[in-house]
Amino acid sequence: MPKSCDGPSDTPPGDPPSGRSDGTGLCCACPFSGTVDTNGPGNYATTSGYTGSSTRRNKCTIAVTRTNTGGTVTVTKTFSLTYTNDARASSDRSGAVSAISSAMSAWTSGASSYKVKTEQPGCDAQELRIQFRSTIVTSGADVAVSVDGTNPANRPSVVTGGTQMRYMVHGTSGAWAMIHEMGHTFGLPDEYTQLTGVPITPPPPTPGAPVVIPPSATPSATYVAAPPQANSTVTLTASRPSTRHPGKYIFDVESVMGRSGNTTFELHHYFWIAIEVKRLMEEEGTPAVVTII
Amino acid sequence: MSNEDCKTDPVTVATADVPGLRYELFLSPQVCLLPTEEGADISDHLAFIRLANTGDQPLEIVASERGLSVVALWDLSDPDQVMDLGDEPFTGDDPLSTVRLRPGETWDGPREDGFATIFIPAFLEGKTLHGKTLPPERRAVRPLGVKAVFAHTMSHGDGFQPFEQTFIAETEVVVRAR
Numbered sequence: 001m002p003k004s005c006d007g008p009s010d011t012p013p014g015d016p017p018s019g020r021s022d023g024t025g026l027c028c029a030c031p032f033s034g035t036v037d038t039n040g041p042g043n044y045a046t047t048s049g050y051t052g053s054s055t056r057r058n059k060c061t062i063a064v065t066r067t068n069t070g071g072t073v074t075v076t077k078t079f080s081l082t083y084t085n086d087a088r089a090s091s092d093r094s095g096a097v098s099a100i101s102s103a104m105s106a107w108t109s110g111a112s113s114y115k116v117k118t119e120q121p122g123c124d125a126q127e128l129r130i131q132f133r134s135t136i137v138t139s140g141a142d143v144a145v146s147v148d149g150t151n152p153a154n155r156p157s158v159v160t161g162g163t164q165m166r167y168m169v170h171g172t173s174g175a176w177a178m179i180h181e182m183g184h185t186f187g188l189p190d191e192y193t194q195l196t197g198v199p200i201t202p203p204p205p206t207p208g209a210p211v212v213i214p215p216s217a218t219p220s221a222t223y224v225a226a227p228p229q230a231n232s233t234v235t236l237t238a239s240r241p242s243t244r245h246p247g248k249y250i251f252d253v254e255s256v257m258g259r260s261g262n263t264t265f266e267l268h269h270y271f272w273i274a275i276e277v278k279r280l281m282e283e284e285g286t287p288a289v290v291t292i293i
Numbered sequence: 294m295s296n297e298d299c300k301t302d303p304v305t306v307a308t309a310d311v312p313g314l315r316y317e318l319f320l321s322p323q324v325c326l327l328p329t330e331e332g333a334d335i336s337d338h339l340a341f342i343r344l345a346n347t348g349d350q351p352l353e354i355v356a357s358e359r360g361l362s363v364v365a366l367w368d369l370s371d372p373d374q375v376m377d378l379g380d381e382p383f384t385g386d387d388p389l390s391t392v393r394l395r396p397g398e399t400w401d402g403p404r405e406d407g408f409a410t411i412f413i414p415a416f417l418e419g420k421t422l423h424g425k426t427l428p429p430e431r432r433a434v435r436p437l438g439v440k441a442v443f444a445h446t447m448s449h450g451d452g453f454q455p456f457e458q459t460f461i462a463e464t465e466v467v468v469r470a471r
Binding site (some may be wrong): 027052053054055075080081082083084087088089090144145146150154156158160163164165166173177182192193194197199202204205206207208209211212218243244245246247248251255256260 | 315323329331332333334335337353355359360362374375377379380381382386387389391406407410411413414415417422423424431442444445446448451452453455456457
């Protein structure tokens with residue numbers, strides 16, 4: 001049984017109850033928090049029929065505040081800013097911070113349709129809203145950002161390994177690229193790929209014309225849910241020939257992790273939060289069913 | 294930063310041949326960092342492709358301006374920890390270049406510059422690309438493995454067919470004292 005305690009009301013008059021009880025787990029409305037350092041590939045998602053990046057570490061902190069039936073899951077990532085190629089803190093810090101903050105806000109907005117549902121033995125079910133926050137720090141950041149002042153920008157802003165970001169001050173790829181790349185800092189995979197196409201015969205005589213048709217393939221990404229919630233598989237579909245790699249055909253999905261410009265946030269993009277919340281509750285001695293609804 | 298003290302001029306680091314065509318990958322031998330108050334100045338660094346018609350017939354080549362991609366980097370001291378740079382989002386069709394090469398002619402094709410910039414914090418902190426702390430004696434000069442892919446189409450007058458060539462090369466990151 002959970003420790004008996006008086007949970008805060010929706011507008012608590014004072015501090016919430018402390019996080020840990022004496023070996024009996026969390027009380028129903030007790031808050032809890034912890035750090036996350038999980039490699040997304042294999043733990044949050046797997047890909048089939050295409051090779052995603054092998055390393056996308058999701059480093060962040062999760063803080064959960066609860067009432068008896070509701071509450072909030074706050075995901076906070078810290079970012080450090082390092083300036084290069086004529087970028088300066090005095091002129092470029094605010095733009096970088098704004099881009100990061102806006103991308104996190106987009107993930108919060110995308111989560112507004114969903115909730116983290118916790119079912120803790122002896123407690124009413126709780127439906128927690130999800131929000132994302134960013135903080136700028138000088139050291140020990142979850143994500144190290146190179147603020148690149150190359151003008152004109154020679155490439156888009158991008159994330160590598162989940163923990164390293166290049167932010168192009170003069171980039172033209174826009175807000176969507178930052179939102180998409182922020183998804184990689186959560187350990188999420190690309191929902192696009194390029195697969196070797198089937199050559200057109202006879203070869204086309206026109207320079208720049210497509211030279212392949214789509215292969216017969218069904219690449220997919222499977223998002224891992226916290227049991228008993230079922231995993232979710234997304235199948236990528238043939239989209240268009242690649243101009244960058246003309247022997248290949250692009251497969252993708254209409255989602256924020258897929259096709260450029262799309263801002264569809266799917267339920268499974270938040271499965272990882274249930275996995276981590278469940279883990280944190282277990283670490284507090286409180287096994288629970290945690291799902292995304 | 295000034296490139297004077299750094300070997301930035303690209304040199305041939307890998308070659309490959311297919312019938313009628315030779316590929317040469319050029320790469321800056323060094324990537325130099327000079328720490329600053331707010332970060333680091335990084336030297337110009339790039340990779341580019343030179344194509345040579347080695348056959349006895351003219352040929353026509355079409356390549357995207359982004360047709361050369363540095364797709365992976367790794368610390369040569371930690372070769373099992375490859376940092377996959379992956380595909381950037383496809384934000385639209387890339388501009389294409391079309392070139393005709395007569396026998397013996399060459400063309401300097403697509404280039405990719407600034408590919409190491411994203412790792413500046415790791416270089417400054419003396420960490421591998423995967424975040425492992427390096428011993429002090431291995432922080433100032435860091436050999437890196439580079440994997441690059443070049444894709445294009447080519448016609449000898451009989452229609453365009455796709456080609457893709459992968460190169461493995463090395464460069465060196467030099468972190469200067471401030």
